[in-house]
Amino acid sequence: MEQEPSHDKKAKKVSLLIYICSMITVLIIGVGGTVLFFETTDQPSPATEEAALVQDSAEETKPELEADLQQVSELYSVLLANYFEEVDPAVLVEGALEGMADALGDPYTEYLDAGQSTSLQQDTQGEFEGIGAEVMKEGEFVLIVSPIEGSPAEEAGLQANDLIKEIDDEPVAELSLQEAVAIIRGPKDSEVELLMQRAGEEFTITITRDSIPVESVNYNLDENDPSIGYVQITNFNSPTYDEVVNAINDLNDQGAEKFIFDVRGNPGGLLNSALQISNIFVEDGQPLMQSQGRGEEPYVYVADESLGSVKFNKPAVLLINEGSASASEILAGAVSESASIPLIGQTTFGKGTIQNVAPLSGEGEIKYTTGKWLTAEGEWINEKGIVPDIESAMPEYQSLLIINSEQTYQLGDVSQEVANLNAVLKALEFKTGESGNVFTENTKTAVEDFQSENDLEVNGIVTRATANALVEALRTLIEENDTQYQEAVNYLQDQ
Structure with a gap:
């Protein structure tokens, strides 16, 4: 983000x-690109109803299941008894569980061991x-x-x-x-x-x-135009709705008349959180999204007081990019199609499935895809994403990588890391010529100029202090040149 x-x-x-x-x-490992049915609303949920049928389905297929698992049992016994080294039975069982989930070829279906499941629960609780x-x-x-x-x-x-x-x-x-x-x-x-x-x-x-x-919402008034409030949503977890409401109320009290909401780089989170936040912008009775389970007709979620009583009706835009996924896309679809709030930025990630988490008899859990979700108007955005109303890209230098401060880069080096170093120097307006992936005399001169301007030892060699200073300078450059944010400010100022 x-x-x-x-x-x-x-x-x-x-x-x-x-x-x-x-x-x-970061140490705060989030729910990457996932919409989870950890919470439900007063509206019925097809995924919840499907989960309730799991036990009945298992009973009906029990004889068939026992036959299918016979080979698994046999393989377990063979390896346990005959493998040339001692085998930990728990390792075999965990491998079987992981393999069964992986066999679906679905990146969002996975077996979670005790540590992973605990971490997931913690992260979604904020x-x-x-x-x-x-x-x-x-x-x-x-x-x-x-x-x-x-x-x-x-x-x-x-x-x-x-x-x-x-x-x-x-x-x-x-x-x-x-x-x-x-x-x-x-x-x-x-x-x-x-x-x-x-x-x-x-x-x-x-x-x-x-x-x-973990704070999932950041907000402030625009530095140059205090009539514009900015609200960044970085994840959709349990406290996020209350944090968004607090941000809106606080910015209103500070005099904000127009708002920029931002879900760029937001990988998703809880479905209920996405519905609650979407509900803020959409009139009661209007659609928020749809969900569809296996063999079922789509179920339409509508804005309703059960999702929250707070309503927002000031001029606003929503910033999105290729890192906006899942729950972020639910919000984008809802505000665009049911609240006519413009989307600014780049096409979103395109993650249109819903996951549930079910406990297993041991300490692990299975996170599995239970259905797909559609926008308010019924479009499935999976692998397509949501296209913004106003296309706006960030400068190319925003995608440059960190310079490894444990490495030394100097005259004569040739590598992709040096190519990245040259690109960083160029972005910071230090001339490296056509150096490409080579640490040339031009690169050395550019490094020396940078070191001189930043009170570093001037030797033309990039080590820890110079690498860290270059990264910090690039980070500042990106902060000061957020073209998508400025596009949003310009749009609101013209309204």
Whole structure:
């Protein structure tokens, strides 16, 4: 998600912003691109009714099921008894569960083990338990991008650019970021020991985990036109509706007369949250969306007081992009087709299916696709997305990648990373000529000029300090040149 100027920041909360320029993955692992039936409204839900029939269906097919699973049982027994090394039965069972879900070829259907299911529930409830820090994988380390304000990580003294080398004596070098995050997160009041590295010096720190509230809404008045209010929705979880209502009310009190709502980079979340927020903009009785289960006619969800009593009727636009998925697309379809609110940006992701989560007899769960959803007017946007009313692209440099501060880039180097470095320098208006993927004399001169302007050691070599400064400069450039946001401001000012 592209950042906007002057977002309000509240203590002990964190926004689920995705920095386009740095590919940061945060400790707050969201419900990526999923609409979930974790909650229901007073209106009947076809998916809920379908779930209620699962037990009956299982009873009817029991003899057939037993025959089909005989081979699974036989394979389990053969491997357990005859494999040349000792086999953990739990590993075989978990592999079978994962394989059965994967066999459908549906990226949104997956088996969740105990840790994953707990994390999913925490995220959709609007908080998680852990140390509270944004992190990314950096070579053999996990890099602290930023400790969250008021979090255990901040209170323990962790700083941006600190490197995590070990978690509870386990080296992170061979772990994926997701695996490292899973170890760092844990129950409130439990402890995690981290072996850290800062400026080449190692130290060990023990942090007591806590509950970290996740803020899914950010808002502010436009810096140049205080009559325009800006509301960014970064996820659809349980508290999001109340946060949106609070943002609207607060901005109204501050004098906002027109609004920009923003779901760029928002991957989705809870269906009920999407319906509640869509209901704010649509008159009662008008359609919000439709859902369709296997062999069923579409069911139409309509705006209704049961979804909330707050109604919004001021001039507004909604910002969307290719990262707006699932629940974000439900909102976009509802406000566009049933509230005539213009969409500005780029065509959305195109994720038109609905998932449910069912517990299994062990500690795991199955997240599975239970149906598809259609827009208010009945269009299935899957793999097509929703086209904006006003097309507006971001500058090309917003998609550049982070420069690895653990690497050294210098004269003569040739790589795709150097090509990215040259592109970053060019975006910042430092001339590299036609250097391409080569660290040329022009690149060296551009680096020296950048280092001189930023009070860095001038040597024409890119290492940690220069790399971090380049990334920060690019991030600032993106913040100051949000062309889609400016398009929205111009549209509202012309109304």
